Amino acid sequence: MNLSTAQLDRACGVLLATAAGDALGAPYEFEPPRGPDLEVAMVGGGSFGWNPGEWTDDTSMALAIAEVAATGADLRDEPAQTAIVTRWYEWSLTATDVGNQTRSVLGATGRAGVSAANALAASRMLHERTGHTAGNGSLMRTAPVALAYLDDEDALVDAARTISELTHFDPDAAEACVLWCLAIRHAVLTGDLDVRAGLERLTDARRELWVERLDVAEASVPSSFRRNGWVVEALQAAWSAITTTPVPADDPTAGVFAADHLRLALDAAVRSGNDTDTVAAIAGGLLGARWGASAVPGTWRRLLNGWPGLKARGLVSLATRIVGADRPFDNYVVPMTPSPHPHDDGVWLGDLATLQALPEDVGAVVSLCRVNDRDLPPGVEQIDIRLIDVVGANAHLDFVLLDTVRLLEALRAEGRTVLLHCVAAHSRTPAVAALYGARRAGLSGRDALAAVCEVLPDAYPNWDFRDALDRLAP
Ligand SMILES: [Mg+2]
Structure with missing residues (x-):
């Protein structure tokens, strides 16, 4: 697919703003909603002692998907899914912040042999045993799936659902991933924010339910969704942060721009409290798709870092490869004296x-x-x-x-x-x-x-x- 310059900027924004939201929220995870008088900054710390700008499980798990997508593999194929599960498993061996549901599934998968089939079996079994597998852990990592299928909406729906089910078997989790991925795809291609773009992909009964949930999100502040560890409230909190944060009017002499919406909405997402890094990572995937890599502030891009040893440059490179825009370049110059x-x-x-x-x-x-x-x-x-x-x-x-x-x-x-x-x-x-x-x-x-x-x-x-x-x- 041949992306325009603006579309490529937006595609590159997806991973970059996921990581930015994640690293911005990491210091405040598990804390109550943060009032306007308290600072939100990419300072590190928090429950897991993050470095400033370090992303957490949300981005790390997304990058495992991104790495496999960047090889050109079809994520609907079992070998590609096994490659993803293998990367997740490797990451989980040293990660401090593996979510409960993911830990349970990856642990069982490790014992049975690391493969997509074993992960799916463990995921299904956990769902049948507990009925509680709708944590936000598959939505938080879903953004790169959208980048892999900008040219194929049907394939995107299948892939988003399947990758979600590898650890989160509940239909709420899969549907949240489908809706969010279709919104990301729509934003990259058109520059519009429309979380309803994918509603027609759900069954009638489920569509009605999700319309209600989105209506509630738009009528509420992000901190209303206290149970944002649940995939539904995580999506609602992220969408609420995006949609209730006004897009500033461009005012160059005042130094205020519409593109500041990315930064302001991520700030609002972090202030929702509790699972702050995840809500902001989810919001970041869509905000990056709307506003692009060029709207992620330089002071943030400078700080970003995390598993598997990447920085902002590596995130942009991965996104560029996933969308097939990684053409070699050479610059010939007559050297000047600086x-x-x-x-x-x-x-x-x-x-x-x-x-x-x-x-x-x-x-x-x-x-x-x-x-x-x-x-x-x-x-x-x-x-x-x-x-x-x-x-x-x-x-x-x-x-x-x-x-x-x-x-x-x-x-x-x-x-x-x-x-x-x-x-x-x-x-x-x-x-x-x-x-x-x-x-x-x-x-x-x-x-x-x-x-x-x-x-x-x-x-x-x-x-x-x-x-x-x-x-x-x-
Ligand atoms: Mg996290």
Whole structure:
């Protein structure tokens, strides 16, 4: 399937915002609803002593599915499902936070031999024995299934249901996964949030029940759903957070954008209390599909980390592979001499070749272009920014420019010397550098750009970027 630039951004947002919601909620798991006077931040800690930005079981289990989907395997096939169950089992051997139902099923599967058939048998048996297998543990990890079937709605319905049943046999869990995956698919393809997109996939009686549940979610605040360990209330809390959080109107001079909805709705999801990381991870899958990877704040992307040893860059790479958009790229440049920023000599402006010869005090790299793994300077923090040097190609241009400048400001506040670079420092680097200079020196974007052009004589930001500078720093 050939995705547009905007659709690919949204596809990449699915895993990234799942992880962001998860890591944002992790410090507050099992706590009561969080009032507006209390902070919500990606600070780590919580019951399991997470590192700042570390994701939990929700994202880890989703990544096991994502890894298998990224190989191109059909998730409806038993070998693919066995590969997923095997990864879950490996993860569970060292994980501290395996949910009760998942632990029970994976434990039984381990004893019987790790396979999809044994997981399904254990899942069914647990359901027949207890009648309580509608925990939120299959919904929290379902998002990558949607990415695997953007081109095939029927297959998506089958796969979402089947992967859910491997650990959660209750129909409520399977239906929640089907509805959420179809909503994610719809958001990636169209840019619209519509949790009802998949209702016609349910039987008449079940559809009526879910319509009622969604109506209740839309009429309630997220903290109304106290039993959010149950898949139904977890979905209701996530949808309530998304739908009751207003989408801000774009106001560039105030630094407020519609894309902030992703951050604000995840904040609302975490404030629901109890299973905070799971509600926010579920919400994140859909919010990322709506707003895209470019709407996940840089200060969050910088922190994200977790099993199996990935960071934000790895999540984007996995999503890109699942949707088949992982085309190799090479950038050829005539190396330039990097230059200090005219308003801050702690920020270097350079090109792709500068990565191979970093000024020696550089402690962080902000990349405004794609960079191959092999070109990353070892031992230096590097953050990818999703900024495309094509007029009209950036869904949230003003948001991304300001968000990147805020990231630069945060790095500088930590005392880091930063390299800001793109392929050739012609368009993206001077645009971001100008907005940074404008805020730092109290200049208009145009005057700040003129100063940047004196140290980067080949700079000529495209007209989209110039117009954005006029809006953001008039
Ligand atoms: Mg969790």
